[in-house]
Amino acid sequence: MNESKKAMSIDHLQQLDKIVSLSKSRGFIFQSSEIYGGLGAVYDYGPLGAELKRNIRDAWWREMTQKHENIVGVDAAIFMHPKVWEASGHVEGFNDPMIDDKQSKKRYRADMLIEQHIEKLRKDGKEKEAEQVKELLDTSGTRVGLCEDLHKIIMDYEIKAPESGAFDWTDVRQFNLMFKTQFGAVASAEDADAVYLRPETAQGIFVNYKNVMDTARQQIPFGIAQVGKAFRNEVVARQFVFRMREFEQMEMQYFVKPGADEEQYNEWLNKRMEWHKGIGIREKYLRAEPHPPDKLAHYARAAADIQYLFPIGWQEVEGIHNRTDFDLSQHQEYSGKKLEYFDQSTRDRYVPYVVETSVGLDRTILMVLCDAYREEEVEGETRTVLKMHPELAPITAGIFPLVKKPELQELSRKIEKDLREDYRVLYDEAGSIGKRYRRLDEAGTPFCITVDFDGLEDNTVTIRYRDDMKQERISADKVGEVIRSASKSWKPESK
Numbered sequence: 001m002n003e004s005k006k007a008m009s010i011d012h013l014q015q016l017d018k019i020v021s022l023s024k025s026r027g028f029i030f031q032s033s034e035i036y037g038g039l040g041a042v043y044d045y046g047p048l049g050a051e052l053k054r055n056i057r058d059a060w061w062r063e064m065t066q067k068h069e070n071i072v073g074v075d076a077a078i079f080m081h082p083k084v085w086e087a088s089g090h091v092e093g094f095n096d097p098m099i100d101d102k103q104s105k106k107r108y109r110a111d112m113l114i115e116q117h118i119e120k121l122r123k124d125g126k127e128k129e130a131e132q133v134k135e136l137l138d139t140s141g142t143r144v145g146l147c148e149d150l151h152k153i154i155m156d157y158e159i160k161a162p163e164s165g166a167f168d169w170t171d172v173r174q175f176n177l178m179f180k181t182q183f184g185a186v187a188s189a190e191d192a193d194a195v196y197l198r199p200e201t202a203q204g205i206f207v208n209y210k211n212v213m214d215t216a217r218q219q220i221p222f223g224i225a226q227v228g229k230a231f232r233n234e235v236v237a238r239q240f241v242f243r244m245r246e247f248e249q250m251e252m253q254y255f256v257k258p259g260a261d262e263e264q265y266n267e268w269l270n271k272r273m274e275w276h277k278g279i280g281i282r283e284k285y286l287r288a289e290p291h292p293p294d295k296l297a298h299y300a301r302a303a304a305d306i307q308y309l310f311p312i313g314w315q316e317v318e319g320i321h322n323r324t325d326f327d328l329s330q331h332q333e334y335s336g337k338k339l340e341y342f343d344q345s346t347r348d349r350y351v352p353y354v355v356e357t358s359v360g361l362d363r364t365i366l367m368v369l370c371d372a373y374r375e376e377e378v379e380g381e382t383r384t385v386l387k388m389h390p391e392l393a394p395i396t397a398g399i400f401p402l403v404k405k406p407e408l409q410e411l412s413r414k415i416e417k418d419l420r421e422d423y424r425v426l427y428d429e430a431g432s433i434g435k436r437y438r439r440l441d442e443a444g445t446p447f448c449i450t451v452d453f454d455g456l457e458d459n460t461v462t463i464r465y466r467d468d469m470k471q472e473r474i475s476a477d478k479v480g481e482v483i484r485s486a487s488k489s490w491k492p493e494s495k
């Protein structure tokens, strides 16, 4: 059965609700502790999501460590010595300014509230007022103090609470995003004993810099890569897996000689952009946005976001930062341990500069889902399909006997067993072939193999391709080979 399709015009920017609902119905992503009503901004990955996540993580790890002889991996603990977060500046400065609506008791990020107000003014055609508020927001913190400045803008422009519509605000206060917990049996509630859940994986790399230097026989420039959980008590966390309180980061810190940092920063920005295209993201939905010099974080000499056009607009997926020698110098000072590099050939001694690439695994998953999601009209019905890179797909192939007959089942099972050595596959004999295709289209499965009676005669099967639904007859012995070469040659344009 050949299917013919018509692309339905579905606005890329209106897809988020559909993706959330498909994620749940097909088992990609569930709300955490859902049977208890869920936990805000915490999510669990289901069977398909766990495979997709693993495939993306593996693709990143392979790219960073396997393909670069001078990048090695570590897997540091989530708990770290409390001094780490003093040295890194997180205890003092990892804050968001927040304000509470006294009526609804809801908490908002003060800067975001003002951003939303600016958007609203623009929509209402009040461009001049929007510009005024934007100017004040951009220069906030330069007059009295950040909190006071933001509070004054909210008061002066009478910005109301989005949910309750009330204008009954508390003061703006700094809210530290780190989760604090107690450690060991004798922990007290005193801050001195506080242990934090790490808000980024990077520090696990900096504190191990010397260990890795001493053991992995690396010379500068070299990198350390890590994938792991990070935790942030985000104030605004309402955008599915885009902003979570527990999430996973894939970070690489590249240690370079001071002076070589600028070139390496540009090189890594390009390399990382290419990686996003390489995992099948359409180029037109990707862009690099440099941070203006006056908006740089305290540790950075240069920074850029790699952004994707999500249904919620252009947003950061990955940050590329030139962190200078800030982190290693801080840890040198706080720990009292020398973290210098000695260059044997030039007899130079210096604290290396660091170029960092930091990408969110969960945000990448959301980007892959958004970029893959399509609705098409096929024979009068809507087909929902995830056109993702075959190498990311949770299930690579479906194997179907045309009908439940022992001869067909036997050959199907044999093909399934062979493919299982290299791929995750699914054997399915329930329902019509059309229904079986549709189920796997929604799972993003790029290939379906159907075994019929004609094939038993000449040892052939039909392979059906997800993206264009074309079908081909191929030798039953060549299924693995055909899948391998079609996966390798797949291009996002074929979406």
Ligand code: ATP
Pocket: 200, 232, 234, 241, 242, 243, 244, 245, 247, 248, 249, 316, 317, 318, 319, 358, 359, 360, 361, 362, 363, 364
């Ligand atoms: P944002 O401005 O969106 O809060 P950030 O600039 O604080 O992000 P970084 O600290 O640079 O982000 O973290 C690097 C990456 O980690 C981000 O590009 C993003 O992909 C991911 N990330 C950060 N915070 C979250 C979160 N709360 N939920 C999911 N992913 C996150």
